Amino acid sequence: MLILLIIGLLEPPSYVRAYDRPNDGGGAIVIEWESVSDTLLKGYEIFRRKVGEEEFRKVAYVARGRNSFVNSIGIKDGVKYEYAVRSVGIDGSYSDLSIPAPPVVSYPQWFKKNKINTLLAIAIYFFLLVYFTQAAKGRELFIRRIAGLDHLEEAVGRATEMGKPILYVPGLSGLSDIATIASINILSPVAKKAAEYDTPIIVPNRDPIVTMVAQEVVKEAYTEAGRPDAFKRENVFFLSDSQFAYAAGVDGIMVRERPATNLFIGMFYAESLILAETGNMTGAIQIAGTDAVAQLPFFITACDYTIMGEELYAASAYLSRDPKLVGSIKAQDWGKAILMGLAFIGSILSLLNIDVVLKMFATI
Amino acid sequence: MRRTFPLVIAFTMGLLMMIQYFIPHPISQKFYKIMVQQWLIIISIFFYVFAWRSFGLYHINKIKRRKExxxxxxxxxxxxxxxxxxxxxxxxxxxxxxxxxxxxxxxxxxxxxxxxxxxxxxxxxxxxxxxxxxxAFKARTMEATLLLVTATIVMLGRVPLGASMWKGLPKVVEWILMYPNMAAQRGIMIGVGLGMIATSMKIILGIERSYLGGE
Amino acid sequence: MNGENISFWEKLGKIDRRWIFLIIGLVVFIPIAFGLRMTVHVSPAVKSAYDTINRLPEGSVVMISIDYDAASMPELQPMLKAILRHCFDKNLKVILINFWPLGLPIGNQGLEEVAKEYGKVYGVDYMNLGYRPGDIAVMLRMGTEIRSVFYGDIKGTPLDSLPMMKNIHNYDDIAVVVGLEAGSMGDYWVQYVNARFKQDLILGVTAVMAAGVYPYLQAGQIKGLIGGLKGAAEYEKLVNHPAFGHIGMASQSWAHVAIILFIILGNIGYFMERRRKRGL
Amino acid sequence: MHISTNPWVWIAAILTLAIYSFLYKDNPFYKFAEHLFMGLSIGYGAVVLWYNSIIPRLWNPLAHGTSPSRFYLLIPIAIGLLSFGIFSKKYSWLIKYPLAFSVGAYAGFSIPVTFEASIFEQISGTILTKQMMATPWLAISNLIMFVGVITTITYFYFSKHHKGLLGKSARTGIVFLMLAFGASFGYTVMARISLLIGRMQFLLHDWLGIIK
Structure with a gap:
């Protein structure tokens, strides 16, 4: 009995230390300790007191196997705290409290030091972008052919020949998705062409803000084309804000209005194939454009042309040939080249056990 | 007032929202919370009035004109x-x-x-x-063939029938998903990421402004 | 003769898509309506989930988390039922918990149905905690005391008046947590509950999610993985009670075979057409 | 057979069949269901917006709140109200203010987040490490992955002709893209069939009571 008791006595954890959690807004302290190796150990209890107080109070329990804890409940910035830890056995017994860690104060930081790589990356990319958009002024820069964008005009032309409308779906997301903005950038020249050819363009929307923007953009395109009177506000409308009610509605438009050309450009979710297959059934020529990786396979199978991924973001430059925008494509390409180079160098170095590059891309 | 000031607003808001990401201080956190959880949502509420009106007009128009x-x-x-x-x-x-x-x-x-x-x-x-x-899955070109063959293999590997045809099939499917599929998805994502960031920066700089509509 | 033959294949290659819709509808409908079943091979991931529960001594507590709603019900509900059958058969005690409010009635319906089959008593053999908002916070607080989040069960009965809850306070008193997942809650179970409390976990996920969760199994963070309807069917086989998983799997298999046949027919038609055009 | 006696279940079943009738061809039943669905969704959206946004974010703090900071809410309200300028020809340009505010904020917010999620995470997953080369099989697989990422990126290279090395690399990128699209397509079939199984279950179990 006595021997058992002696064996059963748990050691308190040693070398308990506490420090302010770095890169945070305050109100959190990290406690660490050396783990106790004892088969009877169940976990640890963490105790805290304000400096000056007599008694320690239990703040948390953690299971064995872990030797750190972040205390973020009830911590006030600027107050000195002391921490101690004790071991708890599976039989419910516990050790003495450890030697308390030196007093610690929590405070908020003004900069996330661990995010310096992100900030640097933004700075470099920003510099590239500004440099190339400025350098591009007044010069004709090359862009490779993008099939889907090349056929936009042809698609508009076909609708005109057949005397049928064009359907433009600007995606199912709002302006918080950059893809929607890319779509609006494509809507503008398409609407202008439609206005020139005097072909109606139907734009059903899911997002209220996008509805309003689309109306403005189409109206402006008609004005630019010199036919402001031909603009019909009721053709650019809010259909529904529910994903599948919207899909049902667009399906209805496709089978009843029989547009000769369907353009699905922007952000799409699972409804992509419902739209594209119905459009295919009605025999329309279809061009899709999205950066939603999961939906690309369905657009590729069901549409005539697909503007894939980054091509969507090259569209406004491609269609307008505005030197400033084309310059930004140059910057994007430089970004890709740098990243590919770093992936190469990083791989070689990391295989030689040097993980500098790998650390550059850490996101913790 | 009509043209420049909105661009100044976009620039300021963009810069502030970007910088707040790097500042852990409670002031910055509060700014983020107020913007994302309150202001931006409140502003978007007002657009619903417009959207409902648009919905109403669209259908009233059809009823009025006794469209088919x-x-x-x-x-x-x-x-x-x-x-x-x-x-x-x-x-x-x-x-x-x-x-x-x-x-x-x-x-x-x-x-x-x-x-x-x-x-x-x-x-x-x-x-x-x-x-x-x-x-669509017709072996017209090399690429189309690749698409249809991969799709068929993966489809087979997902049901018991595939595994009973060849035991290793589920493993092959897993490999395709883990390596070549993952590789292409990563490649797309990196390109899309660069494109999105460039567009965001152009919005902040006022180079991209078609979302503001006409003059 | 030959000419007729070719035009048959070509016609088949350009068949009206409504025939395809009809066939897909039928191959899904027939197995369900007539209860057709499918032989299923058990994969190691599901076997290991089964073994984990099978090893538990009588009276151990299994917590099942309903993290899905009606949209994923066809895949995850058969899983829930198969696992419940296993638990009740082995006289294990079951606690249901919900992290998706819309899954509340679905999970409860499955629980009551299977409990009735085995003549189990509410509050003694099984109970349902219901739903509390707060995701991760709820998970973490259950690490110290379940009662600090759930004052009562789904009907509001205080936990202490349920006999089985007397000695159940936190994860130490729960042998295994089974998460049935249609979203990101499964990641939270692994990253918070397994990592912090060393809680044994089994995940049942929709087919789309399975590949993404697989690394957890390889890393030993979860004890077993049940993926999609197929996983449910495998589990049904292990508990020797073929049910909807098997039937649904028959629908799945026939639908997959049908689609593959369509692809093959489409290609035959395409090649016949090309050959004819070259011949001309 | 235990046909449901719940009128609501009958309504749900009839609406389900009405949507499926679209697969044959467009018809008044589908049109009815489609328009009912759109109407319901608008009403539902309005109710949700009222209870989840307007009441807790606007009404409660302004009408019942006590903290002085609640008056800051008047700023977004004012900005939002500018969007009503669209209803008049003269003041329609006012709409640019709320648009610039929202779009600018989202653009700025997305920059660091996109850098980390779409670029840093992806590149650090691509960089080959010793662990990824542990066995010959792993090494080959990961080398293929590495080549796949690089060649796919080169496919999206816009400012140079796709000739020579770049052309070869871009063409390899297309191979990877097609493999990936095929795989995703095949992988998704199961989930989509499950949706149909779910509806069949509803029709045969909840409504007609043919199956248990």
Whole structure:
């Protein structure tokens, strides 16, 4: 009995230390300790007191196997705290409290030091972008052919020949998705062409803000084309804000209005194939454009042309040939080249056990 | 006032929202919370008024002009009316409120009308994925062949039949998903990421401004 | 003769898509309506989930988390039922918990149905905690005391008046947590509950999610993985009670075979057409 | 057979069949269901917006709140109200203010987040490490992955002709893209069939009561 008791006595954890959690807004302290190796150990209890107080109070329990804890409940910035830890056995017994860690104060930081790589990356990319958009002024820069964008005009032309409308779906997301903005950038020249050819363009929307923007953009395109009177506000409308009610509605438009050309450009979710297959059934020529990786396979199978991924973001430059925008494509390409180079160098170095590059891309 | 000032607002807001990401201080956290959880949502509420008006005009227009099938637009309004009645009916006092609550229960309307419609529209994909595969998966070119062969292998590997044809098939499918598939997805994502960031920067700098509509 | 033959294949290659819709509808409908079943091979990931529960001594507590709603019900509900059958058969005690409010009635319906089959008593053999908002916070607080989040069960009965809950306070008293997942809650179970409390976990996920969760199994963070309807069917086989998983799997298999046949027919038609055009 | 006696279940079943009738061809039943669905969704959206946004974010703090900071809410309200300028020809340009505010904020917010999620995470997953080369099989697989990422990126190279080395690399990128699209397509079939199984279950179990 006595021997058992002696064996059963748990050691308190040693070398308990506490420090302010770095890169945070305050109100959190990290406690660490050396783990106790004892088969009877169940976990640890963490105790805290304000400096000056007599008694320690239990703040948390953690299971064995872990030797750190972040205390973020009830911590006030600027107050000195002391921490101690004790071991708890599976039989419910516990050790003495450890030697308390030196007093610690929590405070908020003004900069996330661990995010310096992100900030640097933004700075470099920003510099590239500004440099190339400025350098591009007044010069004709090359862009490779993008099939889907090349056929936009042809698609508009076909609708005109057949005397049928064009359907433009600007995606199912709002302006918080950059893809929607890319779509609006494509809507503008398409609407202008439609206005020139005097072909109606139907734009059903899911997002209220996008509805309003689309109306403005189409109206402006008609004005630019010199036919402001031909603009019909009721053709650019809010259909529904529910994903599948919207899909049902667009399906209805496709089978009843029989547009000769369907353009699905922007952000799409699972409804992509419902739209594209119905459009295919009605025999329309279809061009899709999205950066939603999961939906690309369905657009590729069901549409005539697909503007894939980054091509969507090259569209406004491609269609307008505005030197400033084309310059930004140059910057994007430089970004890709740098990243590919770093992936190469990083791989070689990391295989030689040097993980500098790998650390550059850490996101913790 | 009309042209420059909105661009200044976009620039300021963009810069502030970007910088707040790097500042852990409570002031910055509070700014983020107020913007994302309050202001941006409140601003978007006002656009709904416009959206509802647009919805209403679209259908009223059809009814007024007695366009073919205009009765369906009446049905749409009935749908709106039912939902609103069920959602706000409990605020109508007295017998009518009770009647509405009993026969236009919001949960029933949701569970037995809205949800089944949603689920059924979604399930159309089962049919469309089959017809799309049938029509498009033809070995016209090298690329198309690759697409159809991979799709078929993966499809087979997902059902017991595939595994009984060849035991290793599920492993092959897993490998395709883990390596070549992952590689292409990563490549796309990196390109898309660069494109998105460039567009965001152009918005902040005022180079990209078509979202603001006409002058 | 030959000419007729070719035009048959070509016609088949350009068949109206409504025939395809009809066939897909039928191959899904027939197995369900007539209860056709499918032989299923058990994969190691599901076997290991089964073994984990099978090893538990009588009276151990299994917590099942309903983290899905009606949209994923066809895949995850058969899983829930198969696992419940296993637990009740082995006289294990079951606690249901919900992290998706819309899954509440679905999970409860499955629980009551299977409990009735085995003549189990509410509050003694099984209970349902219901739903509390707060995701991760709820998970973490259950590490110290379940009662600090759930004052009562789904009907509001105080936990202490349920006999089985007397000695159940936190994860130490729960042998295994089974998460049935249609979203990101499964990641939270692994990253918070397994990592912090060393809680044994089994995940049942939709087919689309399975590949993404697989690394957890390889890293030993979860004890077993049940993926999609197929996983449910495998589990049904292990508990020797073929049910909807098997039937649904028959639908799945026939639908997959049908689509592959469509692809093959489409290609035959395409090649016949090309050959004819070259011949001309 | 136990046909449901719940009228709501009948409504749900009829609406389900009405949507499926679209697969044959467009018809008044589908049109009815479609428009009812759109109407319901608008009503539902309005109710949700009222209870989840307007009441807790606007009404409660302004009408019942006590903290002085609640008056800051008047700023977004004012900005939002500018969008009503669209209803008049003269003041329609006012709409640019709320648009610039929202779009600018989202653009700025997305920059660091996109850098980390779409670029840093992806590149650090691509960089080959010793662990990824532990066995010959792993090494080959990961080398293929590495080549796949690089060649796919080169496919999206816009400012140079796709000739020579770049052309070869871009063409390899297309191979990877097609493999990936095929795989995703095949992988998704199962989930889509499950949706149909779910509806069949509803029709045969909840409504007609043919199956248990």
């Amino acid at each position: 099938g205009w009765w369906a637009s009446v049905v749409a309004f009935v749908g709106v009316f039912f939902m609103l009645l069920a959602g706000f009916g409990d605020r109508i006092p007295g017998g009518i409120g009770h009647f509405i609550y009993k026969y236009f229960n919001f949960d029933d309307l949701y569970n037995y009308m809205f949800a089944p419609l949603q689920a059924t529209m979604f399930s159309l994909l089962a049919f469309f994925i089959a017809s799309a595969a049938f029509r």
